[in-house]
Amino acid sequence: MMRRGRVVLNWFESAALRGNPAGDPHERRVPVYLPPAYDAQPGRRFPVVFVLAGFTGRGRMLLNDNAWAPALDDRMDLLIARGMGQMILVMPDCLTRFGGSQYLDSTANGDYARHLVGELVPWVDATYRTQADRAHRGIAGKSSGGYGALIHGMRNADVFGAVACHSGDMCFDYCYRPDLAKFCALVDEAGGLEPWWKGFSSRIQKSKDDFLALNILGMAAAYSPNPATRPFGVDLPCDLATGEFREDVWARWLALDPLQLVERHAAALSSLRLLHIDCGTRDEWNLHLGARLLHRKLEALGVAHVHEEFDDGHMNVGYRYDVSLPRLAGALGAEP
């Protein structure tokens, strides 16, 4: 039988999230994967990778099982059995009632960047036998998790020394903006944002439209929070009364678009030991177009990186971790 690591389903009580404005719990389950050697070699320390879930996800979902796609812990066991270096994985829970925080601080959601970087990183180093420096600490994720990995690679390159971004949110003009009019229409049809929210919350089976609308609301909570508005504390990029597009709010979203941030953070990105970016060429949110535009900018800036495309859409692409995890292991000096 293959040697297997194990998962510890920690409960973490977050000071950063206590009393968060969205009313979400401040006690979070943070699964940590410990590789086979962790128990076998009790004196050994390991690199660590923070793996960020996508929109409407949280760490535990990375462990969800499927008949044809291994959960993240099983995937690690298989990769390690094939020779990959052993690493610890941490799976944060930054889910909010709006579907996700984008791993940012926001007055609408709460301080999820602070929770991630200021709380979880030191807690993991204190709790597990990590190699506790940026040279041995990576960050990865898919979709909104890919966004989170990239943004923290830009802003906290002193904390994270390697980044893998799968199908990450970028080029907001292409990935979010096409859904704005539909968002307005859906909210209007429901009779306004509060009735929409009430209906959404009560529906056991969420529809495709529900996700579209929640996605825009969630991004507004992350990118254009406004504590002066009630009851959600967000500015929306369209005027719900008239239906008009709001350029001012949209500008705030764009200010958090990796495509717009890359020049400013070129030095940080250049300091990474690995900057892996990939996307499926049939991404339903057009994120492969964004990834290409980012790739061109990175090239122009001389930032070393890997840009790959694969023949698939946005969903169920966890198999891309089979590519990025070994690269992260290499970059972070993980040993078999």
Next chain:
Amino acid sequence: MMRRGRVVLNWFESAALRGNPAGDPHERRVPVYLPPAYDAQPGRRFPVVFVLAGFTGRGRMLLNDNAWAPALDDRMDLLIARGMGQMILVMPDCLTRFGGSQYLDSTANGDYARHLVGELVPWVDATYRTQADRAHRGIAGKSSGGYGALIHGMRNADVFGAVACHSGDMCFDYCYRPDLAKFCALVDEAGGLEPWWKGFSSRIQKSKDDFLALNILGMAAAYSPNPATRPFGVDLPCDLATGEFREDVWARWLALDPLQLVERHAAALSSLRLLHIDCGTRDEWNLHLGARLLHRKLEALGVAHVHEEFDDGHMNVGYRYDVSLPRLAGALGAEP
């Protein structure tokens, strides 16, 4: 048995369309509906309404039969039987290989506005017993046909005295722009615009994606033609090589958006005997949002008009002619 009108399936040889740049035929079938009284009262003259088909449509399709929705001629017979005034309907064919001309002149498509206004109007007046003045001549249509009705109501209010626009294209930021990224992605996936075109042309069964892409190409042919480009003679609002959005091309589209044109043409619109605008509140292209914005502008400008919404999507809403045709008949002085 109900008294019925009849349809003449005329073939019209167009000088305006001869040698058109898209290589489309210049001989067109132009169905004309003649009401029951036309044959019964050989000395009587009638108001006339030009009815414009939507994207990928042409006049004859307005006569397509369906088990649960009468063709336009049957609809007229029924309305007249219920007391509506008798009118002639003309159903132009302005279809192009790109799916439609938007009833505009363009160097990519050819001179469809000229064909419609400069050729068909006088030909109809010469061929049939019309009341040949703008007070008795209306224009109507749905979707791209609604756009055509509105744009000619703005530009040719001396020719058309009444307008009905059903689910018409407007607020291009909401109805076309959301599809741009997907258009780029589809064309890119096909290996470029020419391979995409070749594949599209060869597919017997067109897919939903095919229509999305053709729609953008067709709108480019109508709104941003450029004879200097090969082989389609259009500028696209995204750079197919890099995927970047092209603000300059988009500005040309917006210059033909009814929402942008309304102020300039307020006087013309005010001169209409009827300006009917409606849209379904679940329009898949968000055209109800555009119609509302137009409605607000018309109100602000003091332009008399009717703005209605109905509980439906974009497709199969021919029953709205049951509302607009009687209004047109009234505005154009049609008598039973």
Next chain:
Amino acid sequence: MMRRGRVVLNWFESAALRGNPAGDPHERRVPVYLPPAYDAQPGRRFPVVFVLAGFTGRGRMLLNDNAWAPALDDRMDLLIARGMGQMILVMPDCLTRFGGSQYLDSTANGDYARHLVGELVPWVDATYRTQADRAHRGIAGKSSGGYGALIHGMRNADVFGAVACHSGDMCFDYCYRPDLAKFCALVDEAGGLEPWWKGFSSRIQKSKDDFLALNILGMAAAYSPNPATRPFGVDLPCDLATGEFREDVWARWLALDPLQLVERHAAALSSLRLLHIDCGTRDEWNLHLGARLLHRKLEALGVAHVHEEFDDGHMNVGYRYDVSLPRLAGALGAEP
């Protein structure tokens, strides 16, 4: 310009359908296509083909226009221009409120076989310059129209001398039976057959489920009518109260399945000058499986026929008339 035939949209007053039990009109529009030579050569007589529309269709729909698929009259003009023999086409209207009659007599629908064979055939021969014998009279259709063509080829081979059946209903175990449970479930969900009918009739936009349910009801009207039941006069192959499958009713359906009838009518089928059967290999109602089983039986019986498959589904396969019409023209001795 290509020489073109013309379509006469006759209104036919049917004695057979007057007072039909379903309450459908007895005045029907029966389009007749006359080839180019009809007017050009006033003394010439022509073979005639009756073309039967599919479920929820009627003759006029064969003339529906589409940007990428010619209507039947245009298709004929093109085929004749390419050298096919000239023929008259007749497009009967055997639509009922249940979506179709399957071109059979039934106490629920009325006498549509009698209307077709006993009324339309002699009327066409009396009205148009046909070659009025079975050697010059064919029958063709798609889907339910293909069923109608085949069943009349079996039962009325003295009237029709050639048959083309495209994607015709057969092997009812495969094409209808899979939908029975869903039919029961939909009707039950609506609260019974009458509430379902009321809801169906009132819905402007019919859903996919609507068509599934109507299809089963329509087939019951054709295959298992029962004048003793109210209000629809049909026996259903499932007990709506308990949900149980009714073998006795199903046996009545099977008795009208071409697969079950073929042995009995082998002589009639053998007498045909053409028996053309084709189907798409991705037919959504599995009709290609039925066509293969029929083909095997015909082979075993020594009945000459053509069996072809093409790479497509069930819908929008009018282009198959480009194959069958020239064959029919040949079999019926049509000349250019």
Next chain:
Amino acid sequence: MMRRGRVVLNWFESAALRGNPAGDPHERRVPVYLPPAYDAQPGRRFPVVFVLAGFTGRGRMLLNDNAWAPALDDRMDLLIARGMGQMILVMPDCLTRFGGSQYLDSTANGDYARHLVGELVPWVDATYRTQADRAHRGIAGKSSGGYGALIHGMRNADVFGAVACHSGDMCFDYCYRPDLAKFCALVDEAGGLEPWWKGFSSRIQKSKDDFLALNILGMAAAYSPNPATRPFGVDLPCDLATGEFREDVWARWLALDPLQLVERHAAALSSLRLLHIDCGTRDEWNLHLGARLLHRKLEALGVAHVHEEFDDGHMNVGYRYDVSLPRLAGALGAEP
């Protein structure tokens, strides 16, 4: 913070499954949920419920997390916090390469009934502090898991004293038979069963058609295995060469249909402390029709049971455990 139970992810080495004919692993992960009191009261014994996953599922998937639907362990914690009696849950893995075993012994899959009843039951009693008798042992499941619960409630009522069957497979004429023709068609389109299997196995993203076909193959492996056939060891209810339905094979399926088995096992079912059956009224596989037919038979036989319907389809109905688990807890004498 709420008191929480914990999950042990046991690996179980099965003698029954070693060398199974399908080549599936004999080492299985069997999650066991231990309620809060398990650790808090080390001398206490608990009732146990075996919870069976649906088709393509295994025990671990019952723990899959979702933003709006708690995993089974979280659901238990919540129910216990609200006062439900404390129970142990066991989540067997009876997945096979064909998508599932239906919890039966079969020469195609292996001995999954024996594994469940003969191995897991005694192992659980030996490993955990269970109340080790049928009065305190229940079985539950959804879909194929509901089938498994019901079949073992019939066959092994001496082992399991209470049954909850959610949306369980029954009335095979309604739930499987409608898909047979499509199965034949899909396999034929692929070029046969082996090419289909090869294609299926290689597709990262399984399609809806893939699941339909796998479902039929999986049921054949469970209901009509035949070791004499190669390479899958199953008889199919349609002849892949001719497309004909095979009544003889279908009869073998029906022999395992709960609807057919209920009379024979009436005494066993009557001995249960709970027989809970429910289904959504929009079940896509028509299982609510089957549940109603079963309900009628149980009534006629005088077998006490609960039959409930809820307004939903087949998928994502884990919230029904909120109804059945408290009933099971009551029936099995679980205490808070």
